[in-house]
Amino acid sequence: MAKFSASFCFIILVISGCACIDSAMGGEIGIYELKKGNLSMKLTNYGARIISLVLPDKNGKLGDVALGFDTIEEFMNASSPFGATVGRVANRISNAQFTLNGTVYKLPANSGNNTIHGGPIGFSKVVWKVKKYSPDGPVPHIVFAYHSFDGEQGFPGDLLVKTSYTLLGDNQLCITMEAKALNKATPVCLVNHAFWNLGGHNSGDILSEKIQIFASRYLPVDSTLIPTGEIVTVKETPYDFLKPNTIGSRINELPKGYDTNYALDGSGNKKLRKAAIVHDEKSGRAMEILTNQPGVQLFTSNTLNVKGKGGFMYKPHGALSLETQGFPDSVNRPNFPSQIVNPGKPYKHYMLFKFSTF
Ligand SMILES: *[C@@H]1O[C@H](CO)[C@@H](O)[C@H](O)[C@H]1NC(C)=O
Numbered sequence: 001m002a003k004f005s006a007s008f009c010f011i012i013l014v015i016s017g018c019a020c021i022d023s024a025m026g027g028e029i030g031i032y033e034l035k036k037g038n039l040s041m042k043l044t045n046y047g048a049r050i051i052s053l054v055l056p057d058k059n060g061k062l063g064d065v066a067l068g069f070d071t072i073e074e075f076m077n078a079s080s081p082f083g084a085t086v087g088r089v090a091n092r093i094s095n096a097q098f099t100l101n102g103t104v105y106k107l108p109a110n111s112g113n114n115t116i117h118g119g120p121i122g123f124s125k126v127v128w129k130v131k132k133y134s135p136d137g138p139v140p141h142i143v144f145a146y147h148s149f150d151g152e153q154g155f156p157g158d159l160l161v162k163t164s165y166t167l168l169g170d171n172q173l174c175i176t177m178e179a180k181a182l183n184k185a186t187p188v189c190l191v192n193h194a195f196w197n198l199g200g201h202n203s204g205d206i207l208s209e210k211i212q213i214f215a216s217r218y219l220p221v222d223s224t225l226i227p228t229g230e231i232v233t234v235k236e237t238p239y240d241f242l243k244p245n246t247i248g249s250r251i252n253e254l255p256k257g258y259d260t261n262y263a264l265d266g267s268g269n270k271k272l273r274k275a276a277i278v279h280d281e282k283s284g285r286a287m288e289i290l291t292n293q294p295g296v297q298l299f300t301s302n303t304l305n306v307k308g309k310g311g312f313m314y315k316p317h318g319a320l321s322l323e324t325q326g327f328p329d330s331v332n333r334p335n336f337p338s339q340i341v342n343p344g345k346p347y348k349h350y351m352l353f354k355f356s357t358f
Pocket residue numbers: 037038056059060061
């Protein structure tokens with residue numbers, strides 16, 4: 001099943017890589033919809049992002065499980081990249097710099113002395129082109145593309161980036177992210193930064209949702225959330241979700257909540273492996289995430305405080321993000337899996353979200 005879906009994701013990526021016609025919509029911000037069965041979602045090319053994802057609960061009642069806003073202007077204003085494709089390097093880079101092939105690259109710092117979310121104007125804050133759009137039919141999909149220029153937010157070389165969203169049978173969402181370095185080697189780590197609440201975006205906190213994370217080890221961090229370089233066991237720590245447990249079970253042992261990168265178990269960089277499963281008892285909705293990436297960042301919206309869709313106030317722990325990705329600060333950590341993408345060898349990131357009810 002996972003194998004079938006994985007190859008399906010791959011096929012979609014190949015299709016999306018065809019010589020597609022540039023859409024007339026390039027440059028303008030639009031809102032697009034994908035619909036299959038009882039699942040529908042809205043997206044925008046501003047940050048190649050998810051605006052909403054609507055699906056039934058156990059009683060068949062529809063609900064939107066992705067936090068966000070009613071207008072694009074509010075997405076632009078928000079301090080977090082709700083639903084967006086984040087890059088060129090999504091997670092933190094210590095001291096806003098790295099050395100590659102003998103050259104020191106200085107980046108704009110936007111989180112204390114560190115760089116996060118690809119810099120102050122990362123991929124989540126630019127307008128992408130719409131390359132393909134098929135709102136319904138057997139395989140609804142949309143493909144967004146962006147040409148990042150040499151030196152953008154301090155990063156080396158031109159980079160062609162593509163994010164595609166595809167709905168598959170049985171309430172599955174496949175997201176693929178691809179990047180091609182055109183002329184220089186560069187670090188690349190793209191993530192989807194949806195803020196999920198399976199009870200519904202306006203249902204309050206996610207502390208009673210049950211999570212299982214398929215990772216025996218996690219990356220401890222310093223006070224500025226930069227990994228110390230160690231990869232340690234989750235055993236006997238609040239980070240242990242090898243067996244399903246509620247998110248709130250040990251969250252009080254942490255300063256604010258989870259903002260933690262896990263080293264996923266299972267081998268192979270090419271095949272999809274299970275990252276996490278979330279169950280919400282109240283709504284009966286579940287979400288499983290599979291990926292080909294080595295890590296997943298669990299973030300529990302620790303300082304969230306903003307007025308969202310329909311005027312609902314989003315509060316701390318009002319959502320969780322599960323961002324499959326490489327390890328934070330990899331570019332300064334030779335013992336972490338490399339995130340350097342060289343010309344001629346594209347980066348490919350697959351995410352498969354399986355939604356269901358129980
Ligand atoms: C959609 O939801 C309805 C009501 O819950 C259900 O009867 C139906 O089987 C669902 N359709 C699909 C395609 O999942």
